[in-house]
Amino acid sequence: MKTSLGIVYKRRENILNILKEQKTVMVSELATLLKVSEITIRRDLHLFEEDGIVKRFYGGAKFVESQSTTEELGYARSGQDKVGNVYIKDRIAQYASDLVCENDTIFVNSGSTAFLLLKYLSDKNVTIITNNGKALNQNHAMIADLVLSGGEIYKEKQSLVGDFAISTFSKVTGNICFLGVGGIDEKGITTFALPETAVNRTILERTLGSRVVITEGYKVGRKNNFVTSGLSLITHLITDATACKKTLKKLEEAGVEVIIIDHV
Numbered sequence: 001m002k003t004s005l006g007i008v009y010k011r012r013e014n015i016l017n018i019l020k021e022q023k024t025v026m027v028s029e030l031a032t033l034l035k036v037s038e039i040t041i042r043r044d045l046h047l048f049e050e051d052g053i054v055k056r057f058y059g060g061a062k063f064v065e066s067q068s069t070t071e072e073l074g075y076a077r078s079g080q081d082k083v084g085n086v087y088i089k090d091r092i093a094q095y096a097s098d099l100v101c102e103n104d105t106i107f108v109n110s111g112s113t114a115f116l117l118l119k120y121l122s123d124k125n126v127t128i129i130t131n132n133g134k135a136l137n138q139n140h141a142m143i144a145d146l147v148l149s150g151g152e153i154y155k156e157k158q159s160l161v162g163d164f165a166i167s168t169f170s171k172v173t174g175n176i177c178f179l180g181v182g183g184i185d186e187k188g189i190t191t192f193a194l195p196e197t198a199v200n201r202t203i204l205e206r207t208l209g210s211r212v213v214i215t216e217g218y219k220v221g222r223k224n225n226f227v228t229s230g231l232s233l234i235t236h237l238i239t240d241a242t243a244c245k246k247t248l249k250k251l252e253e254a255g256v257e258v259i260i261i262d263h264v
Contacts, residue, residue: 015048110130126145130147147168174208185221237251
């Protein structure tokens with residue numbers, strides 16, 4: 001597995017370097033240059049897009065200038081690919097699902113890690129309300145009741161935003177919520193997607209119980225352009241062992257319960 005992760009890490013590092021140099025890339029050209037399939041390249045670019053590194057268009061992608069350094073994207077830690085690491089995201093989501101009780105009403109935002117929660121909650125007697133448009137593809141035989149907020153489609157992330165989405169969450173109270181974020185530090189949580197900030201804030205304000213941030217370690221200590229809330233609205237952070245220890249200490253001092261999942 002380490003060899004496989006190393007290959008993926010190197011390929012995505014190469015793609016990032018090409019993006020930073022050329023600003024715009026084509027899928028077919030990258031596939032030829034890196035000697036992999038176009039499907040593989042599209043998958044890499046999709047994961048980059050979820051983390052705000054690129055904006056995709058038909059046949060290619062454009063580098064987002066605000067995400068400009070390798071360290072900022074989390075590549076430099078422990079020699080593994082932290083960006084879009086589905087394994088780590090899945091471990092975090094699995095752990096987070098254990099915080100849910102039967103008959104809970106659960107708010108889940110559009111974050112990619114939060115989205116993975118749906119498969120672990122599908123066999124529970126709960127109600128899930130989400131603004132993640134990808135939830136339409138969920139198994140319709142699931143036991144859990146799944147409710148989409150409605151709203152305008154934010155194409156970059158297939159999330160539902162705007163007045164309709166905010167109105168839906170405003171009319172309900174949740175027992176617990178789970179938020180994926182672009183970054184979290186001692187000042188609060190941030191995102192690179194401005195349209196999502198108001199929805200995420202409403203989710204936090206309408207949750208009666210635990211308000212849980214779930215994110216990979218490389219986003220701990222990272223700041224994005226748009227502020228969702230301060231730490232006063234956050235009760236828990238679930239992340240992995242690569243997270244910045246200095247930032248974690250500050251979060252704990254602010255009253256956030258920090259939970260670290262392992263990688264095995």
